[in-house]
Amino acid sequence: MISDILMERRPGEPGAWKPDPSERMDLPGSIPFLTVHLAALGVFFTGFSWTAAAVAAGLYVVRMFGITAGYHRYLSHKSFQTSRVFQFVLAALATSSGQMGPLWWAGHHRLHHLHSDTAEDVHSPVVRTVWWAHVGWILCGKYMQTPRRMVRDLERYPELEWLNRHYLVPPTLLALALTGLGWWLGRRFPALGTNGLQMLAWAFFAGTVCLYHGTFSINSFCHLMGRRRYNTKDSSRNSFLLALVTLGEGWHNNHHRYPASERQGFFWWEFDPTHYALVVLSRIGLVWGLKRPPDEVLEEAKFFSDLKAGLNPADLAALGIPEAAPEG
Numbered sequence: 001m002i003s004d005i006l007m008e009r010r011p012g013e014p015g016a017w018k019p020d021p022s023e024r025m026d027l028p029g030s031i032p033f034l035t036v037h038l039a040a041l042g043v044f045f046t047g048f049s050w051t052a053a054a055v056a057a058g059l060y061v062v063r064m065f066g067i068t069a070g071y072h073r074y075l076s077h078k079s080f081q082t083s084r085v086f087q088f089v090l091a092a093l094a095t096s097s098g099q100m101g102p103l104w105w106a107g108h109h110r111l112h113h114l115h116s117d118t119a120e121d122v123h124s125p126v127v128r129t130v131w132w133a134h135v136g137w138i139l140c141g142k143y144m145q146t147p148r149r150m151v152r153d154l155e156r157y158p159e160l161e162w163l164n165r166h167y168l169v170p171p172t173l174l175a176l177a178l179t180g181l182g183w184w185l186g187r188r189f190p191a192l193g194t195n196g197l198q199m200l201a202w203a204f205f206a207g208t209v210c211l212y213h214g215t216f217s218i219n220s221f222c223h224l225m226g227r228r229r230y231n232t233k234d235s236s237r238n239s240f241l242l243a244l245v246t247l248g249e250g251w252h253n254n255h256h257r258y259p260a261s262e263r264q265g266f267f268w269w270e271f272d273p274t275h276y277a278l279v280v281l282s283r284i285g286l287v288w289g290l291k292r293p294p295d296e297v298l299e300e301a302k303f304f305s306d307l308k309a310g311l312n313p314a315d316l317a318a319l320g321i322p323e324a325a326p327e328g
């Protein structure tokens, strides 16, 4: 088995890549995405208050959890189980972050795992460019459609289909609710120094922009920076920095090695707050059946770390063993 791992294909080298003529930017379709970025500049005009900043930070964490636990670990990978009601709660929370609907997100993500860092991988920074992997493909009309063949298992839930069709409803409702909250706090507790527009700019628009680029950094930078523990067929990497930003998704090389695992930080020292939160939710019975990485995958990590300790970089490269790139 170990020899199979050593012989696996190395990640491709960046080539001269240009978008296909069918991959033009869709300006009208990108208006909501671009508008959110423009509106985030409102933080420079609406003033600062600790109240708006605290709500923005708290909502960033909660909505990022919707993406990591809901869209990614649950809907894309089925790495744990939950009730139909909590499935909807997770999906609606994730949809409020403005990253399209649950079937669209899971479908494109499953395609990424199927074709990681090959010509068919829509957001590979290795085969294509970092800009394209990060945001170029998001602006492209060709990829606005839900890849239906990848999400047949999710199509039987009409409530998920509804969210997928009306993906702008949860973020719009959240924006209205935050404006109302800021307005009410401003009138009821004027000492807090906030108001409706300030709350909207900080907690909704700026928070949503941070969520976009936090999430997208996994597609782009997490295939470029950090360490490779496992010799996966793609160029995925483990990055503590990106794990901080994305509540644990930065252990992306671990994740590509064993995508069915609920936890992506495979070891106690790999910070994975999404996993900690899911453990708490499992204790109160909201989720269950959390899948662990199998023992042989954990042993494989030990095998590589022992090898690295005993060989110099040239020998490691000759054997095709994951390189010890600087920690990202």
Ligand SMILES: [Zn+2]
Pocket (backbone or CB within 6 Å): 112, 116, 218, 219, 223, 236, 252, 256
């Ligand atoms: Zn990846």
Ligand SMILES: [Zn+2]
Pocket (backbone or CB within 6 Å): 072, 076, 077, 109, 113, 255, 259
């Ligand atoms: Zn994944």
